Amino acid sequence: MIPLVALLVGALIGLLVRPEVPAGFQPYLPVAVVAALDAIFGAVRARLEGSFSERVFLISFLTNIVLAVFLVYLGDQLGVGSELSTAVVVVFGVRIFANLAAVRRVLFNA
Amino acid sequence: MTDTAETSSVQERPPQVDTGGRRAVRRPGWMQIAVACACAVLGFLMVAQVRATESVGERLAAEREEDLARILSELTAQSDRLQSEITELRLTLVEYETSAEAEELALRSLERRYDDLRVLIGAVTAEGEGVIFTIDDPGRLVTQDLLVDTVQELRDAGAEAIAVNDQRLVTSSAFSTRNERLLLDRRPLQPPYRVAAIGPADTMEVALGIPGGAIDALQVLPEVTAEVEKRSELTVPAASDSPAFVYATPVDPEESATD
Numbered sequence: 001m002i003p004l005v006a007l008l009v010g011a012l013i014g015l016l017v018r019p020e021v022p023a024g025f026q027p028y029l030p031v032a033v034v035a036a037l038d039a040i041f042g043a044v045r046a047r048l049e050g051s052f053s054e055r056v057f058l059i060s061f062l063t064n065i066v067l068a069v070f071l072v073y074l075g076d077q078l079g080v081g082s083e084l085s086t087a088v089v090v091v092f093g094v095r096i097f098a099n100l101a102a103v104r105r106v107l108f109n110a
Numbered sequence: 111m112t113d114t115a116e117t118s119s120v121q122e123r124p125p126q127v128d129t130g131g132r133r134a135v136r137r138p139g140w141m142q143i144a145v146a147c148a149c150a151v152l153g154f155l156m157v158a159q160v161r162a163t164e165s166v167g168e169r170l171a172a173e174r175e176e177d178l179a180r181i182l183s184e185l186t187a188q189s190d191r192l193q194s195e196i197t198e199l200r201l202t203l204v205e206y207e208t209s210a211e212a213e214e215l216a217l218r219s220l221e222r223r224y225d226d227l228r229v230l231i232g233a234v235t236a237e238g239e240g241v242i243f244t245i246d247d248p249g250r251l252v253t254q255d256l257l258v259d260t261v262q263e264l265r266d267a268g269a270e271a272i273a274v275n276d277q278r279l280v281t282s283s284a285f286s287t288r289n290e291r292l293l294l295d296r297r298p299l300q301p302p303y304r305v306a307a308i309g310p311a312d313t314m315e316v317a318l319g320i321p322g323g324a325i326d327a328l329q330v331l332p333e334v335t336a337e338v339e340k341r342s343e344l345t346v347p348a349a350s351d352s353p354a355f356v357y358a359t360p361v362d363p364e365e366s367a368t369d
Contacts, residue, residue: 006146010153014161019154021162029159036152043145054141061148 003043027081028069031088035064038092041099048106068092229271232278232349236271240308240344241315243324244337247301251331254285254292260305260324267317269309271346275299276306278349311340 021029039061046052068088075084228234243260245252261279264272272279274294283295292299307314315338318324328336 002142002146003149006149007153010150010155011157012153013150014154014157018161019158021158026162029155029162033152033155033159036148036155040149040152054145058141058144058148061152 003040007040027076027085028072031068031072031085031092032065034089034092034096035068036061038095038099039064041096041103045099045102045106048103064092230281232271232280235345235348236308237343237345238270238308239311239340239342240269240271240306240346241311241318242339242341242344243305243307243318244335244339245301245303245305245328246335247303247331247333249331249333250290250292250301251334252292252301252303252328254287256324256328257285257292257303259327260318263317263324264305264307264309264314267309267314269307269314271308273306273346275304276347278347280349306344306346308344308346311342314338315340 039057042060043052043057046057071088072081072085075081078084229236241264243264245260257274261272261274277294277297277299279294286293286296318336318338320326325336325338328334
């Protein structure tokens with residue numbers, strides 16, 4: 001419950017502040033968001049399966065974001081930034097789907 | 111990718127962590143606060159990203175295909191126009207640079223001319239190499255004709271600024287005689303006459319010394335001595351008063367051309 005409220009509060013702050021994304025950070029923000037989404041859905045699944053740990057969630061949240069951004073940055077340096085960013089999004093997308101499938105199984109027994 | 115570890119395979123959790131959700135309600139520890147912060151950050155990032163995508167996409171996505179084509183052609187036309195403007199401005203810049211250079215050249219030649227004219231009319235003290243021609247004439251036998259001849263000789267040899275007894279010769283200067291006393295511009299001249307001339311020293315020395323020239327003509331007279339002394343550095347004073355012309359007025363070059 002608290003995390004959901006916090007998510008909404010963060011979104012509300014974002015709507016009120018109307019942040020301008022710095023040009024240098026623009027390629028990295030999408031993958032950071034997708035990586036964070038993966039961590040969130042993983043946490044929801046773990047919570048439903050009864051194995052949730054704040055410590056694990058926080059570590060996965062941070063490492064996901066840092067690694068995703070770092071990979072895209074590396075890709076930029078190697079000249080394949082957009083391709084690697086696609087790869088990151090695909091991989092995290094697959095993981096999000098897997099997590100959602102597990103959530104569905106727990107919630108609907110199907 | 112990192113393993114988020116919130117998978118069913120990780121089951122070895124301490125019991126209190128397993129019931130983290132209920133615990134959070136009872137007493138939110140710093141872990142819960144950190145999780146909430148992470149969620150808030152995610153919400154914020156999502157909104158930021160969505161807005162950043164919207165700001166460009168929103169406008170274009172709303173347009174129909176033909177409108178997009180129109181926008182594209184407009185942008186292309188605008189780009190072409192700006193490109194040609196850049197070219198034009200570059201050309202203007204080059205023009206200005208050229209004309210600035212030409213103006214500077216003209217200014218420099220005008221300055222040069224101004225300096226020449228100031229020397230010519232004796233408005234300024236002049237200095238440079240030249241000769242000092244000293245004529246001693248205790249008996250006051252030297253006539254104005256001889257002095258005029260001497261000055262003519264010097265000018266012919268290239269003298270640019272001349273003074274007699276520290277009195278500058280200008281374009282309107284004249285020698286005259288009154289009561290058998292020599293005058294220069296109505297001021298009495300006392301011997302010995304010291305003629306200082308700035309110009310090519312060697313040429314003027316030769317010019318004064320040619321047979322039948324100024325020195326010969328002067329030294330024919332009894333008791334008259336004439337000596338030339340070359341100087342590498344010589345000063346000729348400015349005229350005491352500048353000419354104030356009454357009758358002559360300048361004519362514009364264009365006007366005289368149409369005459």
